[in-house]
Amino acid sequence: MKIHFVGHACIVAECSDTSILMDPWLSGKIFNNSWTLRPEPALDPALLDRIDYLWISHEHPDHCHFPTLGSFPDSFKQRVTILFQTRDSAKILAAFKGLGYQHFRLLPHREIVPLTGETASTRGTKVYCYHAGLMDSALAVIDNQQVILNANDARISTSECRLILKDVGHVDVLLNQFSLAAYAGFEPPERYLPERALQVLRNVSEVHRALDAKVTIPFASFIYFSSEDNKYVNPFANTVGDAYNYLQRQGQTAAVLYPGDDYEVGSAHDSSQALQRYAALPGWDELPYDPLETKPLSDIFDAYRAMSQQINERYPRALLMLLRPVTIRIPDLDKTVEFSLASGQxxxxxxxxxxxxxINSQPLWFGFKFPFGIQTLGVSARFKLHQNFRNWKMHRILFSLNNGGVYLKPKYVLTADFMNYVRSRLAGGMTQAVHYYRTSL
Structure with a gap:
């Protein structure tokens, strides 16, 4: 197999009998205009003619970027088959259909699925999807006894690695995220961010070791925080050189690719030229940043009330009563507000x-306006946390459940779909939940 690196989290896995495009985000800003690509991806349009499958790991916009997906030619949309996890797939498939895609294949949790062979035991390219967390997934591509595992930014624990190895046998190449992708807002950032960045590198090494991977390709971190209120994160971010050197010090092999580069699975790779090109990119102070946008307090209140009504319809009041009110200072409006999910006020x-x-007014409004808004707030690092971390963390978990479609009122829990979801996730589910709680931001 050959891996062609397009940019950020986007690769093409070129197999002996098919090719799979993964997680394309080719232009534009995401996460409430808070992330910008660095460097720009490189996709030869002619390459699209060789693509048979398009895998989307999860719905975050640096992996499922609808403007990019919509920009592809109609002939591509009519020909390729989109691969997506079975979980919570209805709304995503509806969105893909709205863009003009016609062919879909849903991938169950922890099953080897033949793409070109008749069965999982016959020759031909196969894929294996591991559902991670509330919405993420990892994909193994298996061809001629070679295995690449695209972990994207799924925070796979070492115990989950053992499950994956049990299922796929071995991993030749691991693709893993290597830098800061969110921040909990602890003050001061210079105290917390360096340790968080180091923790990410430790996790890359631990997953490499747990999977006994032959090579790790650091990817899915080629962005910069590009708003005036989150650019403070950039100086603490890991560079791809940091990831390469850290793995080398652990005695582990890494291969660094620049957009447009190829990696032949099983072959030696010289990363020096790619590392030089990354080192020559403009520094943080030379990059453009967006000014702050202001939203009126009335818009924030309206967005909150609509969101609160949905939460109260989907979650038991006894659960909401466990959450204390949250007080938020809005610096650009010179206002302070308090909200309570228990009362809805x-x-x-x-x-x-x-x-x-x-939190400034626009990111606070965005957080309340959309089901994914509070998660975006954390990913974009556009807030500061002063106190009551545990209470805020419990709010974030609830908002994540809501965005992931996991509703806890009896009328949602006592359904066949929910029970099937729980049953499919029992193996490793508890250890995964503990791992996410410990490492969540």
């Missing part, structure tokens, strides 16, 4: 209150 608070968080 939001109101201005006295400025003398010590706030739990500081």
């Amino acid at each position: 939001i109101a201005e608070a006295q400025e003398s209150y010590q706030p739990d968080l500081s």
Whole structure:
């Protein structure tokens, strides 16, 4: 097999009898205009003619970027088959159909699925999907006894690695995310961000070791934080050179690819030229940043009330009563507000209150406006956390469940779909939940 690196989390796995394009994001800003590609991807349009399958790992826009997916030629959309996990697939497939895609194949959790052979035991390219967390997934591509595992930014634990190895046998190439992709907002950032960045590198090495991977390709971190209120993260981010050197110090092999580069599975690879090209990119101070956008308090209140109504319809009141109110300082409006999911209320608070968080008006409005908004707030690192971390973390878990379609009122829980979901995730589910709780931001 050959891996062609397009950019960020996008690769093409070129197999003996088919080719799979994965997670394309080719242009534009994402996560509420908070991330920008660095460097720009490189996709030869002629390559699209050789693509038979398009795998999307999960719905985050640096992996499922609808403007990119919509920009592909109609002939491509009519010909390729989209591969996606079975879980929570209805809304995603509806969106793909709206863009003009016609062929889909859903991948179950922890099953080897033949793409070109008749069965999992016959020759031909096969894929294996591991559903991770509430929405993520990893994909193994198996061809001629070679295995590449695209972990994208799924935080796979070492115990999950053992499950994957049990299922696929071995891993020749691991593709893994290597830098900061979110921040919990702890103050001051210079105290917390260096350790968080090092933790990411440790995880890359641990997963490499747990999978006994022959090579890790660092990817899915080729962005910069590009708003005025999150650019403080950039100086603490890991470079691809940091990831390469860290793995080398652990006695592990890494291969660095620049957009447009190829890697032949099983062959030696010289990373020096790619590392030089990354090192020559403009520094953080030379990059453009978006100014702050302001939203009126009335818009924030309207977005909150609509979101709160949905939460109260989907989750038991007894659960919501466990959450204390949250106080937020809005610096650009010079206002302080307090909201309570238990009561569904939001109101201005006295400025003398010590706030739990500081968030500017537009990212706060965005957080309330969309089901994925609070997750975006964490990914974009556009807030500061002052106190009551545990209460805010429990809110974030609830918002993540809501975005993932995991509703806990009896009318949602006591359904065949929910029970099948729970049953399919029992193996490794508890250890995965503990791992996500410990490492979540």
